[in-house]
Structure formats: C-alpha cells, structure tokens
Amino acid sequence: MVKIYLGIGSNIEPEKNISAGLKSLETLFSNLDISPIYLAPSFGFEGDDFHNLVVCAETKLSINDVLYALRKIEFDHGRPEYAVKFAPRSLDIDLLLFGDYVGKIGGYNMPRSDIDKFDFVLRPLQDIAPDDLHPVNGKSFAELWQAMCTKIESQLELV
Template sequence: MERVYIGLGSNLDEPNQQLRSAIDSLRQLPETTMTGVSAFYSSESLSPGQPRYTNAVAALETDLAPLVLLDSLQTIEAAQGRERKERWGPRTLDLDILLYGDQVIDIPRLKVPHYHMQARPFVLYPLAELVPNDFLLADGRALAQLLADCPFVGLERL
C-alpha cells in the first residue's frame, strides 16, 4: 500500500460540512484505509472576492493506482456538487493528491508532489500535523524548510 496525502478545500455550501462529508467518502474508498486527518483551517481565497476556504489534509494508505485514485476523488467532488467552470473559481469541494508515496508523477492529468504546494500554507501546515518533523517530499524537499519559507499568514486553525 502507498501512503497518500489528500488536500481538501471548500468555500461554498457550508464548507466545514463539505469537508466532513468528503472525509466520510474517503473512508469508503475501496482498497484504502484512512490513517489520519488534520485539523480544519480557514484561509483566504487565492482569488479576490471569494469567500474564505476551509482546508484540511487527510492521510490514506491505498492500493489504488494514482489515476484510479484521482478519478475516485473527482467522483466524490461531483457527488458533492463540484462544477468545473473555471480554474480558480469557488467550489463546494476540491480534493487534490498532494503526495503519493515516494513517487514523482508528471503527466497531463496529475502532478505529484502537487504543484505550488510549497507556497500554500493551507496545505503545508495541515500536512505537517500528519508527518514526522524530518519528513521529505518525494522530490527531496524537506517539509521543515517549506514551512520556514511559507509563513502561517492568513490562516486560522478551527
């Protein structure tokens, strides 16, 4: 089984409840066991004028292949009302594969480690709750250094 970290985010239709429902759905994935969930965090949207997001990270052990897992996550998003109208638009639910074991994946549908995660405190700080202090990403970057370079700004732990 591979250790996988999933980023969760929502800023529409009761975001905290959206994340709780998504966590329940992640627990139901075949060939997968949830091993942890971070606290929820409130963060500013990356796009001006949108409501604040609620974010978290979930840790899974899975035998699902990366693209099968991605398809499963997109099915959960759709079931919770996610509409893919614009890249940076508001959303009921966003589920991203942040890390998939020690794999570096760079294909059109999936980039792992997740691109730009190094600049997103709403990803790094919840992830840090679930991994050891000396954690290294598959591409060799140390999470401790990413945290040092990405201050806890605009976040509120819920």
C-alpha cells in the same frame, strides 16, 4: 499499500461538504489521519474564506484510480464538471503526494507542485507529517513550513 496525502478545501457550506467528503474518503482508503482545519482567504478571486485541511491515507488503488475516485467524490458533492479554476467550491480534493512517485500523470504533476507555495496546503501537511520528506527537494514538511514562515505572514486561522 501506498501512502497518499490529499489537500481538501471548501467555501460553500464547508462543514457539511467536508464532513461528507471525509465519509466518502473513508469508504475508499484506510488509516486516515486528518489534520486540523484552517480558515484561509480565497485565492485568485473574491469570495468566502476556505476551510482547508490535509488527509493522509493508505490505498491499494493505482494513481489513476485515485485521481478518478477523487473527481467522482467532488462531483457527488456538488462540484460542477467544468468549474472555473478560481471559483467557489463545495468540495475540492487535490492529490498532493502518491507515495514517493515523481512525474506527470494525466496532466497532474506528482508531487503537486504547489505544496510549498501555499500556507493553506503546507501548514496542515506539516501538522500530520512534519518529518516526512518532500520527494523532490528532500526537505521535511516541518522544514518547508519554517522556511515559508520566514517569507510570509500566514493568514491562516484554526477552525
């Protein structure tokens, strides 16, 4: 079994779409640990605030199969196949970490390169995995969150 972390966001009917997305994830993965949900301003465009959270789970699937399954869940819950990068989302699910895998797969960097750049990713990640280490820089997610807090004023609100 591989431990994975997923970043989830929605700003279109977020309560409905996140709940439905979590139900879909429960059918694919085991031992889900779900962070609190945070409200964050949209990034890269003017739009409704996003509901963001992180889920830890375990899987026997390969990294390619996980990526495929996540895209299918997004499409099943209303995400257009050719969505613009910075746009409203019914459901956005990003694979943040796949065990301690470091590398590029299918155009994706693992671990996801923006884990320590966005408070809406790092805060919920450190909520459920404060002592886990970033596989590249070796720092705990709690340490990374504390470092981020000295540089920015987080605009996150607990939902």
